[in-house]
C-alpha cells in the first residue's frame with residue numbers, strides 16, 4: 001500500500017481478495033480505519049476458496065460450498081463494496097485503476113495483493129495442466145479428475161503432481177485419499193520435482209518423514225527432474 005495515510009472519507013481500493021486483503025477487511029469491519037473510508041474490494045471471483053481447506057476438497061473431506069466464502073456479504077460486513085472484475089492497468093498519476101471491461105475506479109489509496117502464479121508458464125503444453133494458483137483454479141481440479149476418469153474408462157488413472165513442496169505433497173496425499181476411499185478404480189500418482197528431496201525448504205528430518213509417508217501411501221517421487229514439456 002502507498003505510504004501516505006488515508007484521510008477520513010478517502011477512497012480505498014483493494015485489488016485482489018486473497019489472504020492479504022482479508023486482514024484489511026477485518027480491520028475495516030472492526031473500525032481500525034479512518035472514519036467514513038469508502039473501501040472497494042475488487043476481485044475476479046465472488047467466491048474465494050480458503051487454501052488451507054482446498055486440499056481437503058480434493059480428498060473428499062469437504063464439499064465445494066464448505067471451502068469458499070462469499071466476498072459480497074464479507075465486504076458488506078466490513079462497510080466496503082465488492083466489485084467483481086480484474087484490474088488490467090493502473091494510472092498512478094491520475095490514481096485510476098482500469099478493469100478488463102474498461103470500467104475505471106478512482107482511488108486515494110490503492111493496494112495490490114493479487115497473489116503469485118506458478119512459475120513455468122513458458123513450458124510447452126503447460127496450458128493443458130491444471131494450475132493451483134490463483135487459488136480459485138484449484139476448484140477445477142476435481143472436475144478435471146472426473147473427466148480423466150471418464151476418458152480412461154476402467155484403466156488406472158495416471159496423475160502427475162509437479163512440485164514436491166508443501167502444497168504439492170499435500171495435494172498428492174489428498175488425491176490418494178480420494179482414489180482410495182471414493183473410487184473403485186485406483187490411480188498412479190507421481191510427484192515430479194527438480195530438487196533432490198521433497199519439502200526442500202524444510203528440515204532434512206521433515207523431508208525424511210514425507211518420503212516415508214509418500215512411500216507408505218504408494219505415491220511415487222521423481223526427484224532431480226525438471227519438467228520441460230507437458
Ligand SMILES: Cc1cc2nc3c(=O)[nH]c(=O)nc-3n(C[C@H](O)[C@H](O)[C@H](O)COP(=O)(O)OP(=O)(O)OC[C@H]3O[C@@H](n4cnc5c(N)ncnc54)[C@H](O)[C@@H]3O)c2cc1C
Nearest residue numbers: 016017018019020043044051052086087114115132134167
Ligand atoms: C494447495 C495449497 C495449500 C495451501 N495451504 C496453506 C495453508 O494451509 N496455510 C497457509 O498459510 N497457506 C497455505 N497456502 C498458501 C496460501 O494460499 C498463500 O500464501 C496465500 O494465498 C497468499 O495470499 P495472497 O493474498 O498473496 O494471494 P492469493 O490468496 O493468491 O489471492 C490473490 C487474489 O488476487 C486475485 N487477482 C489476481 N489477479 C487479479 C487482478 N488483475 N485483479 C483483481 N484481482 C486479481 C486472485 O483471483 C486471488 O483471489 C496454500 C497454497 C496452496 C496452493
